[in-house]
Amino acid sequence: MQTSTIAGAARPTLARGVRFQTDSKTGNSVLLFPEGVLELNETAQDIVTRCDGRTVSQIIQALAEEYDVDPEMLGADVREALVDLQRRKLIEFK
């Protein structure tokens, strides 16, 4: 899937069997899934914590407010991160 094809109205959520939690060893966020562990950087963590039923547009808007930047600038990066997570089957779009 190309990044541009993710509809703003799509709702990303964690895929079945994927758990989001804090790594008590490092304090960082991780995704746990059958084959392993993905350690999330701060941006990825900010995105994943908002994959809670909101639309892609709403997530971009919320992050733009949080970082105090233009949503236009942020959109491509957020979409790219979401596509990457989807390709790893860690999130799915509803």
Add this chain to the structure above:
Amino acid sequence: MIAPRPYALLAEVTYRCPLHCPYCSNPTQTRNNQELTTNEWTRVIREAATLGVLQIGFSGGEPLARRDLSDLVRAAREANLYTNLITSGISLDEDRVRALRDAGLDSVQLSFQSDNRDLADEIAGTRSHKRKLNAAAEIRAAEIPLSLNFVIHRRNIDRLPEMIELAESLEAERVELANVQFYGWAFLNRAALLPTREQVVRAREIATAAKARLAGKMDIFYVLPDYYEARPKPCLSGWGQRYLTVNPIGEVLPCPTASSAIPTLSFENVRTRALDWIWRESESFNRFRGTEWMPDPCRSCPQKEIDFGGCRCQAALLTGNAASTDPVCTLSANRGLVDAVLHDANASTSHGHWIPRVDPIR
């Protein structure tokens, strides 16, 4: 060298198993008369979590042979671990699945011997195929993520397309097509299990095509037949780096096959030592940690941080020296040992008899 933090614990909770697969990686000679108790496992699980472990795989033998398995899963969830059950599925009925799900089980890896019932039952040495199909349906009904595992060898490798079809029809999220690795019973039965080169080439084509066809729908993991490779597998991502195993009697192993493959190494037991100490300080975990132990050609090899010299157990089994380069590597002075085995495997297309796995003495 300073010990890194481990990510995953393989909990081999029992060597008992109702199946008799000739490729089992369990030790061929072992005792099973002093399995860790529920309380001991609970302590091990907590110690592992403190050490940094994030994932636990319940394996064996057949972990369902333990009646307290749900209690162990619950203990693991309470310790915030991601819980996998690695099972043959025998006796995994509706009640058992529900109990495990309620305990917090995150995912199941279900083994199959073939797509074909007669062949599957012959390989398993018992009527089990139909019960596995039922188990898969129960796991699906409970909405637990499902992976299938097929161990691939001389007798079933030609049925790869049908096995992939079975995984599709059971709606597995993931299927592992794992060429047999030669440890334990599989090492004993190597001549009967090793495929021909022609079989291997064909299987790789089929797996590659299926991977592309099913992308986004079902993940396919193809485990290479390492005897046919030129470079060794990056075993465990390095000795004592990410993984540890606790076997049924409490021995802590850098690799599940180490206790039988490397008789010169002695292993600490959770009954007498803290897990943290064993991971960081013990001789067995430090012997092959990092790259200092390496002989040439590994020591001066640009691949040494990629494949870590291959598999210590394989080196021990084939050369008698666990510190030698994995003989799979074509740079190894011992590669001839592997080539001789391949030569025999390709001398005919018939298949010999194997010795079925039996449970350890109690």
